[in-house]
Amino acid sequence: MIFDFHSHTRQQDGENSAREMVEAAIAKGLKIYGISEHSPRLPTFRYHDDPPNEVRGARGWDEFLAEIEKLQKEFARKIEVLKGCEIDWLGEENIPWTKDLIQKGNFDYTIGSVHFLGKWGFDYEKDWKMGFSNFKNVGEIYQKYFLEYSKMVSSNLFDIAGHLDLIKKFNDEYPLPKNSKILELAKPALDALADSKMILEISSAGLRKPCRDWYPSEELLAAAFERKIPITLNSDAHSTDRIAENFEAAKELAKKVGYEKAVVFHAKREREFVEI
Ligand SMILES: [Zn+2]
Ligand SMILES: [Zn+2]
Structure with a gap:
């Protein structure tokens, strides 16, 4: 079964319309496809280049969600379209x-x-470069990040845990200090996930970012498997050509650390385990 629950459209920072994304998902043979556009965000949380004093992405948001519902009905015979949301x-x-x-x-x-760590949107290169020197070292940033991540998980607000180790995005230029251990740094987030009902995504998006690695890394994924944290596969596609990208390799990675099943979603948070 082919599925993908993490993707974006032109409504925020993607390249294609929701309709184009759904049509591309059908063409790729997906059976379930979730559009998870970025939610509007409070104006106090902004990247350097965002316009000030505006809830980012709020313009046209309700119409956008209505459009997804329309697509759900229109394509119901060909694909199960889900109305998801990636929430900050x-x-x-x-x-x-x-x-x-x-x-x-x-x-x-x-x-x-x-x-965001506090008000610092660390995952845009410009913002990363402006903010990282406020910390003692990169290890301290990781530590803060995974603590914040554990709070996100413990809030019980969300279903899927997005890009677990996004903080490594620029680690080609800004690596962890040699004496830092990623498993120790990520432990609060992994423990919180083990205590939660959340599903961890294996995201192929990191492969096309400066870090050139899965989110999460194989090491963290193995630690997730030890804790019996369920997984799903996501692409974080911002354009039609990225939908379900590298999923065969993602399955191999999951199997390598011990997983045999992944979770797929259906309407209204219904979950189902499927073989990978
Ligand atoms: Zn994201
Ligand atoms: Zn995303």
């Missing part, structure tokens, strides 16, 4: 705002992602 973890103080967003969106599932 904006800290414990913004849980009420986030809950409200989730409730209003009436999503089939949500992906929880940490793109």
